[in-house]
Amino acid sequence: MILDSISLVSWIGVVVFAISGALVASRKEMDIIAFIFFGTVTGIGGGTFRDLVLGVIPVFWVKEPAYLLVCAAASAATFFLAHLTLSRLKFLLWLDAIGMAAFCVMGAEAAASHGFIVAVTCGVITAVVGGFIRDMMGAEIPVIMRGEIYASAAFLGAAVFMLLRDVVARDLAILAGVIAAFALRGLALHFGWSLPVYRRRSSREQE
Amino acid sequence: MILDSISLVSWIGVVVFAISGALVASRKEMDIIAFIFFGTVTGIGGGTFRDLVLGVIPVFWVKEPAYLLVCAAASAATFFLAHLTLSRLKFLLWLDAIGMAAFCVMGAEAAASHGFIVAVTCGVITAVVGGFIRDMMGAEIPVIMRGEIYASAAFLGAAVFMLLRDVVARDLAILAGVIAAFALRGLALHFGWSLPVYRRRSSREQE
Amino acid sequence: MILDSISLVSWIGVVVFAISGALVASRKEMDIIAFIFFGTVTGIGGGTFRDLVLGVIPVFWVKEPAYLLVCAAASAATFFLAHLTLSRLKFLLWLDAIGMAAFCVMGAEAAASHGFIVAVTCGVITAVVGGFIRDMMGAEIPVIMRGEIYASAAFLGAAVFMLLRDVVARDLAILAGVIAAFALRGLALHFGWSLPVYRRRSSREQE
Numbered sequence: 001m002i003l004d005s006i007s008l009v010s011w012i013g014v015v016v017f018a019i020s021g022a023l024v025a026s027r028k029e030m031d032i033i034a035f036i037f038f039g040t041v042t043g044i045g046g047g048t049f050r051d052l053v054l055g056v057i058p059v060f061w062v063k064e065p066a067y068l069l070v071c072a073a074a075s076a077a078t079f080f081l082a083h084l085t086l087s088r089l090k091f092l093l094w095l096d097a098i099g100m101a102a103f104c105v106m107g108a109e110a111a112a113s114h115g116f117i118v119a120v121t122c123g124v125i126t127a128v129v130g131g132f133i134r135d136m137m138g139a140e141i142p143v144i145m146r147g148e149i150y151a152s153a154a155f156l157g158a159a160v161f162m163l164l165r166d167v168v169a170r171d172l173a174i175l176a177g178v179i180a181a182f183a184l185r186g187l188a189l190h191f192g193w194s195l196p197v198y199r200r201r202s203s204r205e206q207e
Numbered sequence: 208m209i210l211d212s213i214s215l216v217s218w219i220g221v222v223v224f225a226i227s228g229a230l231v232a233s234r235k236e237m238d239i240i241a242f243i244f245f246g247t248v249t250g251i252g253g254g255t256f257r258d259l260v261l262g263v264i265p266v267f268w269v270k271e272p273a274y275l276l277v278c279a280a281a282s283a284a285t286f287f288l289a290h291l292t293l294s295r296l297k298f299l300l301w302l303d304a305i306g307m308a309a310f311c312v313m314g315a316e317a318a319a320s321h322g323f324i325v326a327v328t329c330g331v332i333t334a335v336v337g338g339f340i341r342d343m344m345g346a347e348i349p350v351i352m353r354g355e356i357y358a359s360a361a362f363l364g365a366a367v368f369m370l371l372r373d374v375v376a377r378d379l380a381i382l383a384g385v386i387a388a389f390a391l392r393g394l395a396l397h398f399g400w401s402l403p404v405y406r407r408r409s410s411r412e413q414e
Numbered sequence: 415m416i417l418d419s420i421s422l423v424s425w426i427g428v429v430v431f432a433i434s435g436a437l438v439a440s441r442k443e444m445d446i447i448a449f450i451f452f453g454t455v456t457g458i459g460g461g462t463f464r465d466l467v468l469g470v471i472p473v474f475w476v477k478e479p480a481y482l483l484v485c486a487a488a489s490a491a492t493f494f495l496a497h498l499t500l501s502r503l504k505f506l507l508w509l510d511a512i513g514m515a516a517f518c519v520m521g522a523e524a525a526a527s528h529g530f531i532v533a534v535t536c537g538v539i540t541a542v543v544g545g546f547i548r549d550m551m552g553a554e555i556p557v558i559m560r561g562e563i564y565a566s567a568a569f570l571g572a573a574v575f576m577l578l579r580d581v582v583a584r585d586l587a588i589l590a591g592v593i594a595a596f597a598l599r600g601l602a603l604h605f606g607w608s609l610p611v612y613r614r615r616s617s618r619e620q621e
Contacts, residue, residue, distance in 0.1 A: 016300075025612070026612045028559070029611050029612050029613060029614075030559065030561060030611055030612060031561055031608065031609035031611045031612070032609060032610075032612075033563075033564075033565045033566050033609060034558065034559060034561070034565075035378075036565075036614070037558060037565055040535075048467060052259055052264070052466055052467075053255060053264070053265060053266045053269060054264070054265050054269060055264030055265040055269075057466070057467070057468070057469030057471070058467060058468050058469040058528070059467045059469075061532070061535075062467060062468060062469075062525070062528055062532050062536075065473055065529060065531040065532050065535075068535050069531065070533070070537075076552075079612060082612065083614065111269070114265070114269055114272075115272060117272040117275055117276065118268070118269050118272050118275070121247075121268075121272075121275050123271075128244075132219055135554075136343070136344075136550070137550075139558075142344075144241065144244060145235070145237065145241060145344075147237065147238055147241070149240075151240045151241075151243075151244055151495060152240050163412070194238065195238035195239060195240060196238060196239075197236050197238045198232070198233045198236050198237060198238070198239075198242070198286060198289065200236075200290065200414060204213075229466055259466055260462060260466075260471070260472060260473045260476060261471070261472050262471030262472040262473075262476075264471070277460060318446070318476070321472070321476055322479060324479040324482055324483065325476050325479050325482070328454075328475075328482050329476075335451075343550070343551075349551075351448065352442070352444065352551075354444065354448075356447075357447075358447045358448075358450075358451055359447050359591045362447075370416075380437075392512060401445065402445035402446060402447060402603060403445060403446075403619070404444055405440045405441050405444060405445070405446075405449070405493060405496065406438070406442050406443060407443075407497065
């Protein structure tokens with residue numbers, strides 16, 4: 001199998017998301033089957049949802065079952081190796097950042113023929129859904145709701161890819177999108193960047 | 208674009224559900240991106256699920272991206288204007304009632320060719336799914352589980368539409384279904400109507 | 415309608431899952447509409463997801479609405495009869511075991527042409543998704559996360575079916591898969607079997 005750049009980005013995203021899912025299982029002190037379940041659902045969740053809404057069915061892992069094997073293997077490995085990380089939460093967040101950067105471009109690429117708006121939306125959805133299900137399953141606050149810059153980074157990555165793909169070589173557009181998304185998310189993680197939140201204007205305002 | 212009556216109902220439903228989703232984000236004091244995320248997912252959730260189960264893919268917002276733009280715009284506007292409402296929860300519940308009334312007919316209409324049972328089920332699902340995801344994401348008790356009359360109103364609206372569509376003009380059947388659903392839900396909201404709940408029969412009965 | 419063995423297994427799975435969903439509603443002391451909602455979603459959830467990822471759309475209950483009627487009837491009956499069980503939780507877990515055993519084979523059978531890996535994955539997903547949504551909706555800890563042997567039993571049932579289907583008669587392979595899954599899950603339930611969980615290796619290891 002010769003990997004082109006979008007397949008490579010897709011494999012990287014699936015594997016790091018699978019590990020991030022398994023790390024949530026480790027934080028809950030679950031058994032190895034739960035690791036594989038969390039890891040696989042997180043790894044293939046975003047792409048599955050993308051394929052469904054675009055009507056690309058059967059979904060990608062039915063056509064290429066290797067994705068399932070790799071998710072299961074990465075999750076099982078996490079069961080035995082998670083204790084080697086100093087902070088599982090921190091490691092999880094950085095893996096999640098890599099996965100998000102990979103998936104926002106992968107999702108946009110799959111929907112590129114539907115135009116800018118749909119492609120960028122599809123990129124954000126693909127990037128966000130897997131991690132969202134992972135965090136809901138694990139009863140953690142979803143990354144997207146922590147008030148950090150996250151969906152914005154996925155949006156940036158997908159938009160950069162879409163704007164560049166007609167201008168420069170495809171591989172370069174993919175790389176630029178991934179880097180843009182990861183850079184913004186990484187800076188936000190490192191410096192604790194966040195956006196202003198909604199605040200009640202007066203004491204009169206009820207919930 | 209000339210709007211026929213089902214498109215109009217569909218647009219109304221999407222916009223009010225989007226605002227209701229953004230209001231949940233406001234109750235959680237989130238940032239503007241979370242508003243757009245909650246609003247868009249709530250606005251397009253029901254229709255997306257309806258399209259998937261009926262096999263109408265790609266789903267509606269891939270074909271008509273204007274829905275995405277309108278959801279994002281309505282959600283962003285809510286970020287700046289939510290403080291103008293006296294009670295966001297009350298406003299949310301009434302918007303939700305309008306959205307539910309619009310979507311139960313819209314869902315039934317999309318599935319009408321599959322017969323009464325599937326059409327009514329599809330109507331209820333379309334009406335319920337978006338708000339359900341919104342409330343689960345926001346860690347609120349889903350409207351459908353509050354013990355109020357809700358799914359019953361969606362059922363009524365879808366059933367009225369299906370019974371009238373072969374008898375009267377299509378626009379009239381749509382209008383009658385929307386009004387029936389909204390009236391029942393509105394009365395239940397206003398008077399606090401609810402259905403009897405399951406009660407344990409004896410102290411011997413365990414959970 | 416003449417039932418072949420896979421249809422029979424499918425009907426059994428749908429009905430017992432529907433009752434298990436209605437029992438969660440009974441544990442929350444909800445109204446009859448919530449019973450029907452929980453029961454129907456739980457009964458058709460797994461098969462719906464299976465059909466979507468495999469691209470078999472519209473999904474099964476759009477083609478065969480009798481499934482919807484039976485789910486609604488079983489859920490409504492549960493509303494009136496749930497108090498007859500001595501322990502609703504115990505009854506729920508055993509029904510869930512029957513449903514899981516039926517659905518893991520049903521899911522694998524539907525995906526059999528896609529090869530062993532996809533078929534077994536599809537079997538596990540079909541068996542797990544309905545109960546998972548049921549427990550998430552009911553704010554219960556999902557069965558799959560209780561640390562008991564559950565997904566492993568679904569895996570076993572799907573694998574036994576797939577290994578036997580080219581060797582023995584199809585009906586026998588179906589029966590063997592269902593029995594294998596139910597036996598393993600039943601033994602785990604009865605004896606409280608569980609798999610070893612992940613444990614932090616040292617006090618240095620942070621969450």
